[in-house]
Every structure is written in structure tokens, then in C-alpha cells.
Amino acid sequence: MxxxxxxxxxxxxxxxxxxxxxxxxxxxxxxxxxxxxxxxxxxxxxxxxxxxxxxxxxxxxxxxxxxxxxxxxxxxxxxxxxRHANPFDFDLVPSAHELDWIAERLRQSPRLWDLVLHRSAMTPELPQEIAGQTVPVLREGRQLIDQVQDLMRWMRGLIAYRPAEAEPALALVSALEGGAGSAGDLAHLLIAVARQWQVPARFVSGYLDAAYFDPDSSADLDALPQRQHHWAEVLIPGSGWTGFDPALGLLADATYVRVAVGRDAQDTAxxxxxxxxxxxxxxxxxxxxxxxxxxx
CATH class of the missing domain: 2.60.40.2250 (Immunoglobulin-like)
Structure with a gap:
């Protein structure tokens, strides 16, 4: 597009x-x-x-x-x-070999370790439980792309998306304690979990197709003002960097325009x-x- x-x-x-x-x-x-x-x-x-x-x-x-x-x-x-029309259009690596695929990429590109090991107030080390819910762990026998989608569904019970909040909190704990936050807060939570799985993950700022801001056809509402959006990218075996938008519950496709990437929102300000x-x-x-x- x-x-x-x-x-x-x-x-x-x-x-x-x-x-x-x-x-x-x-x-x-x-x-x-x-x-x-x-x-x-x-x-x-x-x-x-x-x-x-x-x-x-x-x-x-x-x-x-x-x-x-x-x-x-x-x-x-x-x-x-x-051009990234279909995020599912790639050759899957067998689940038993996915961690080997990631390990080889880390060996070839040592700088990727920064997107595994980096911790900050925005992407902290997480406890085993948050608000009484067990933080997901990486499971054997299930494709990583499916596990990240499971993770997005799990996150909905922790942080409700507030479209009016344009910027993420300076600390993820603020969004977790409040039970609501921006698209950036949700992206930070996804990144924090993925890194605990020892999987490279990065923060993305960018733009969305204007259609995402159109009102629900069943409601008599004006279109929302367009604003910069945030999501996460995870290194998926066989695909490479794949965008996951926990705010909207979608995988990024050609309607997402990438502007900047980094360890967290500080790098993409x-x-x-x-x-x-x-x-x-x-x-x-x-x-x-x-x-x-x-x-x-």
C-alpha cells in the first residue's frame, strides 16, 4: 500500500x-x-x-x-x-527447532542480545505472577508465533487499552497497578515477557492506516484524531521481525507504517x-x- x-x-x-x-x-x-x-x-x-x-x-x-x-x-x-501484506505468509520452522534458529541468529548478530537482556523501568524483569495471574512461560511443542498471540490475549486481563493515552508510562508498573494504559504500555509488557523467554523483542513507533481511527459503524460517533501508534516486534523463526499489536490484538501488516525501533520507548521518542x-x-x-x- x-x-x-x-x-x-x-x-x-x-x-x-x-x-x-x-x-x-x-x-x-x-x-x-x-x-x-x-x-x-x-x-x-x-x-x-x-x-x-x-x-x-x-x-x-x-x-x-x-x-x-x-x-x-x-x-x-x-x-x-x-509491502508486508500477510504476516502469516512464511515457511514455519518446526517448533522443536525454533530455539536453535534463534540461537543461531544471536550467534550471527551479537547485537541482538541487547534486545534480549535489556531491562528498564519500561521493560522490567517480571515476577512469576502479576495481579494474581501467572506470567506465561515458553512452552515446548507450540509455535512461537502462536504463543505470542496467546500472550496478547492473556494481557487483556491486565491492562485495558486507552486510545486517548498517546505516550507510555515512564514505568510499566504504573500501567499494571492502574489496570489501563497506552498502546506503548501494552507493547512494553509483551516485550518484557518475550525477553524472559530469551527471545529478541523490540519496541516500534509508527503510523496506522486512517481506517483504524474511523468510528464503529453501529455508533453515531466522529472519527478519532489520528495519532502515532506503538507496537512490538518479536523475532519469529522463519519470518524474522514480526509485528504484534497488543492494543488492537492484531499482527502488523501493510496498514502499519514503521518509523523507529528500539529497546523501549526511550529509544524511539x-x-x-x-x-x-x-x-x-x-x-x-x-x-x-x-x-x-x-x-x-
Missing amino acids: RYHIQRACRMRFSVPAREHHVQIRLAPSHDQDQSVIRVLLDVAPKTHAARAYDGFGNLAHHFAILAAHEELSFEIEAEVET AIKQSCRGDGIAPEVDDRLSVSRLSLS
Whole structure:
């Protein structure tokens, strides 16, 4: 599928800010599952934006406004073609050999160990039980892709998805104690369990087809505002990185546009910034539009 993406952000400061440095990860990634046709970035006040790739291969833009300013705005426009139409279309590795397949990938690419061993407040070591429910363990004789889907169903009893919450909590325990959270919180929980299985798993930020934000046809409701989405990817034998969206209970396909990947949400943050000034945090207006251009 081909998509046109527009992401516009405007920041207003109560008093002028200066020496304002901004790093953004908002452009779609270019990889085996999707091709970026074009990316345009416009910043006001006018300044040069540098492009660089971080340690996870994510495209980041960096720009700075050194002079005093009360407003900063930027807009990124991109066109991307996605190809991962059917996440189940791959040759299964027999379940008895799946762990050997993963072990070989870890041997060939030692950096993958970071996506097994990394722990943080967002993806912590989990106890044997959470809220009275036993945390799933990896079982013999069942395909890993099926076990991750079982895991998503198990998670529904722990954290209810709140679409209005755009960003994950700084600590997974907050979502677990509250019984509800964002798509990012659910992705972090899935990642934490997969890593306890010694299976590489990573956090993903990206965009969804606009149809996901349409109201239920049986309800007289307006469409939800489009927003950046988060899900997880697990290294599935025979397939490679496979997207699992526990918020929607789906496997990622061509209607998902990947932007950035990392160990957790800290690595994929859409906007990182620092500035000098005497005011409080700026007022932010962030808008997203994802339009499908074609099915091929």
C-alpha cells in the first residue's frame, strides 16, 4: 500500500526560548518491508536540518534555533509504500527447532542480545505472577508465533487499552497497578515477557492506516484524531521481525507504517529537545494525517 503522511507540530513559549535544539524521529523507515519515496521537512524559523541514523538504524533529523523565539513549528511530509501484506505468509520452522534458529541468529548478530537482556523501568524483569495471574512461560511443542498471540490475549486481563493515552508510562508498573494504559504500555509488557523467554523483542513507533481511527459503524460517533501508534516486534523463526499489536490484538501488516525501533520507548521518542529560557514547558499542537494513496 502507498501512503501520504503529514505530521505538523507547533510549540508556543510563554516567554522567548533560545539555544533550542530539537531531534525528531517522525519519518518512515526504509527497509525490507517498506520503501520511502520522499521525505520533506520544513522548519520555522528557517534553519538547516541535519539527517543522521542512530544505532538502531532510525532516521533522525536534528535542527537548532539559537536566537530567541516564542514559537517553533515544523512539518514533515512523506510518501511511503508498504509491502508486508500477510504476516502469516512464511515457511514455519518446526517448533522443536525454533530455539536453535534463534540461537543461531544471536550467534550471527551479537547485537541482538541487547534486545534480549535489556531491562528498564519500561521493560522490567517480571515476577512469576502479576495481579494474581501467572506470567506465561515458553512452552515446548507450540509455535512461537502462536504463543505470542496467546500472550496478547492473556494481557487483556491486565491492562485495558486507552486510545486517548498517546505516550507510555515512564514505568510499566504504573500501567499494571492502574489496570489501563497506552498502546506503548501494552507493547512494553509483551516485550518484557518475550525477553524472559530469551527471545529478541523490540519496541516500534509508527503510523496506522486512517481506517483504524474511523468510528464503529453501529455508533453515531466522529472519527478519532489520528495519532502515532506503538507496537512490538518479536523475532519469529522463519519470518524474522514480526509485528504484534497488543492494543488492537492484531499482527502488523501493510496498514502499519514503521518509523523507529528500539529497546523501549526511550529509544524511539518522536521528539527530544532542550532549550534555555525562563518560561514553563511550551504549549504544543501536534497533528497527524495519514492518507492511503493506493492499494499497491
